[in-house]
Amino acid sequence: MLFAPPRLRKGDVVAVATPSAPVMTPRRLARGAEALRELGYEVRMGPLAAGGVQNATPDQRVDELNRFFADPEVRCVVASLGGLNSNAVLEALDYDALRADPKIILGYSDITTILLAVHRRAGLVTFHGPTLLPELAEYPQILPYTRDKLLRAVARPQPLGRLTPAEEHTDEMLLWDESDDRARRLRPGDGWQWLHGGTGTGPLLGGNLETIGLLAGTEYLPDLTGAVVFLETCATDIRVVEQSLTQLRMLRVFDKMAALLLGRSFRAPDGFETALRQLVRSTTARYRVPVVAGLDIGHSDPMLTLPLGVRARVDARTRSVEVLDAAVR
Missing domain, CATH: 3.40.50.10740 (Murein tetrapeptidase LD-carboxypeptidase, N-terminal domain)
Incomplete structure (x- = not known):
């Protein structure tokens, strides 16, 4: 329940x-x-x-x-x-x-x-x-x-209804309590990218990619069967991301999911975001579920708040990610 x-x-x-x-x-x-x-x-x-x-x-x-x-x-x-x-x-x-x-x-x-x-x-x-x-x-x-x-x-x-991309974002780093007495510089957002088409509906479940792996084999990882899985990473080495994605693949997470949402990368070197999307595209190609990249989740400023457990629908035909249930009462 x-x-x-x-x-x-x-x-x-x-x-x-x-x-x-x-x-x-x-x-x-x-x-x-x-x-x-x-x-x-x-x-x-x-x-x-x-x-x-x-x-x-x-x-x-x-x-x-x-x-x-x-x-x-x-x-x-x-x-x-x-x-x-x-x-x-x-x-x-x-x-x-x-x-x-x-x-x-x-x-x-x-x-x-x-x-x-x-x-x-x-x-x-x-x-x-x-x-x-x-x-x-x-x-x-x-x-x-x-x-x-x-x-x-x-x-x-x-x-929450239909989610929308942030119009601006920032990766600028200012040291807390030392040099954070001015607003960080924002630049225009580039929207979300659809890596694979299709439609999928299920409970929203996910979080930080590397951290989820810590729960593998424990009683604390929810059943991801039929879930709209969302993942974000603070890694800046594509090999680290590949390692974590491989673990989820071996756990058969991708076999069971209804859709995948991928967060925008965080203070990564030039070319990393492109490499990240290519890696996720190739890793998930065989599963025939919608995959969306570049979402404003996790290590991203600004960010969405996503409720875990409520139903969401992902539809490539309408280019929409929609949360269907209220998260509070």
Whole structure:
């Protein structure tokens, strides 16, 4: 059974958790908290970020999450940022608490493990979208596409409907707390590219390509049979992407999927995006399902917020990607 959490309302408590990498930029953290307040939410900062804890153990990280999961006042838990080791908290997460009191769980990148595990073990719709430091703390404000797509997903009990590409994007890197006192430069977007035709409908499931592989063979990876799979990568070496795609192919993910959505590459060298699309095109050619590349998901600024578990339809004839079900109630 799939549970949709209650929609986020003005005045609700949004908790900031740090299940992976530590927070090392206090000024950026404060700006992210203020951005949430400006959206109308009360912010509850987790002790790991608030205390600047740099070497938190898995027990400390899971305790922070479970306290938020059990708190009836908390309506949304957003990750402060990604990292490398959020899979260390999965075995001790309080999935029963989330089944009893569903909340919005939000993040991407390494947080993919938590999104997929919570969806698999608690049957809860989770949200692949912005984290606090990289996106919500953007200077001088959250990028409008990121903000609008987030609120549309978590604050409105209606289907997202047809998704649209961002008109602008940026890959510019500014050092947090040092040189992020000007807006990053945006350049025109180039839309999405259809690599293979066809139509497919199924639950939206996916996340960071390399991180999904960490769950292979575990009880935390959902069944991807019939899914509209979405993948994004922060890799900049095409061999790393090929390695991860090969793992999914060997797991027969591509045999079972209804469609594939591929995110735009992240701060990659010249020619990488073209090589990425060629690799995915050739890898998925035999499966005869629609494949779309260049989506604004994951390591992409601005970004979509995608709800995991709700139905989506991908149709090459109409060049459309549509989310069919509401993600919140």
